[in-house]
Amino acid sequence: MASNQQTRPGIGDLAKDTSRGRIGVVMGEVGGRVQIRPIGGGREWDALPRNVKPPSAREELSARLAIRNGNSRGGL
Template sequence: MTDERPPIGETVRDEETGRVGEVTGHHGRYVQLRPLLGGREWDAEPARLRQVSTTELLSARVAALNSLTRRTSST
């Protein structure tokens, strides 16, 4: 992406961390992202974000659900 901030609700990949998240807000020059299934938000610079393809989004959602399933079944 450019230095332009993506709109709230858009799903993007943070190229610095490799994480996929949903845009939840803008704070100063940063974009606030939340993991797909909720959790702790993190800040990212708009220049290091990129839109995700449909395939990447599906893959990220499956990975998040698998992780959630592993956590809940081990308790």
Template structure:
């Protein structure tokens, strides 16, 4: 996982929020929280950086395929 200078995941990184059991893309940092957005879009949520972990290559691939499937269903 690419990190900022303070150890938080960098904007654009894809992480797993273990507290909510959700995958999201880092959109920014506000105070002590990291703002995440679902890969397929939607509302951001605030996450504690201590509850974030990088995705394994298999998890990232699975998440990206799920995102593509969601996009394809929206355009029908």
């Protein structure tokens, strides 16, 4: 029997916070919240575990491209 339940991304995995519509890297869990950092670096934010899902392939590509484009504009 197949399970329809999605597994939540683990530490180091890309994740989407569905309440904010943001994608980042899971850094850990503290106090029942998941800490997520933007994939380009920056300040972490807390998300409720029920709102943390794996991003779709399109969302992941879009997020990675945005970071890459931002780096190229900054001369990196």
